[in-house]
């Protein structure tokens with residue numbers, strides 16, 4: 001069992017990670033801390049954990065072996081470095097940092113201190129996404145040629161919100177939500193994004209970050225992709241679609257992308273022995289439609305337990321390493337650069 005400290009007990013920590021504790025197998029929340037003392041006290045009671053008045057006090061807690069950092073993005077760098085110096089392993093929420101340079105410093109601080117750094121793109125732990133990856137890697141849909149992921153929500157102007165302040169969040173819908181999609185599409189396809197072209201705009205709201213983002217992707221196996229992330233689509237309208245197309249079939253899902261373990265997924269596997277059909281009469285095609293099912297898992301519990309297992313076994317995180325988090329940030333930075341310059345960008349770290 002690994003004892004955890006939570007730094008930042010707001011939205012995601014209080015709404016998803018801490019309530020996931022009954023599903024934890026290898027992890028226990030021992031201590032919590034928020035800059036807001038009332039929140040610290042309330043969450044300490046809810047989580048049956050010690051509440052600390054400062055980050056220094058939490059990092060000095062000898063029982064805490066690892067910290068989950070769920071604060072606004074501009075705080076990730078300094079808090080991760082402080083935790084590493086205190087000898088704590090770090091699971092930092094996404095995106096890893098505001099800049100590649102900050103992310104590099106975080107990785108170095110963790111390396112120097114001999115602790116692990118993992119990032120918080122937890123959608124890889126959604127059971128249906130794991131199934132989709134297995135199918136793709138087993139060649140069931142053939143060679144992947146196109147992959148699309150969509151995530152949208154309704155996020156209006158909120159005075160003082162850190163996500164609406166470029167200095168605090170690093171951008172808008174693209175860095176906040178499209179980065180989940182880059183990470184997820186790389187995971188399912190088993191390929192890295194090497195080139196991007198993007199539009200980002202603020203079409204609906206008045207804040208100085210993007211509420212609209214579309215990123216065209218090229219993967220290292222040559223496949224194309226699209227990640228569309230919008231803050232200005234009503235929650236009732238966005239279906240958060242996932243579509244992976246190969247030269248032997250496709251996998252298509254709705255509602256699997258997000259914070260909850262549900263959604264539905266189907267595979268369309270073609271009998272391509274029929275060859276070329278000049279009529280394109282799709283009705284007569286021999287397509288096997290298969291529902292893809294999996295036992296739902298709580299992604300936050302799976303994510304924290306996976307990291308606890310790494311800490312206990314001494315094996316560095318594979319699925320959500322800090323290096324992968326930095327790569328995803330590099331994709332986002334290249335996408336913003338493309339949006340500014342109007343030119344496709346190669347992803348480099």
Ligand SMILES: NC(=O)c1ccc[n+]([C@@H]2O[C@H](COP(=O)([O-])OP(=O)(O)OC[C@H]3O[C@@H](n4cnc5c(N)ncnc54)[C@H](O)[C@@H]3O)[C@@H](O)[C@H]2O)c1
Nearest residue numbers: 008009010011012013034035036070071072073093094095
């Ligand atoms: N993986 C996911 O599903 C997911 C979902 C939402 C947010 N996130 C990420 O989690 C992080 C937090 O987002 P959120 O939506 O929970 O934000 P939030 O604003 O709801 O909560 C942040 C909390 O951090 C606290 N805080 C601020 N400064 C602090 C400090 N110096 N020390 C300690 N606590 C401090 C705030 O008081 C607040 O309670 C971000 O990186 C975000 O991108 C991840």
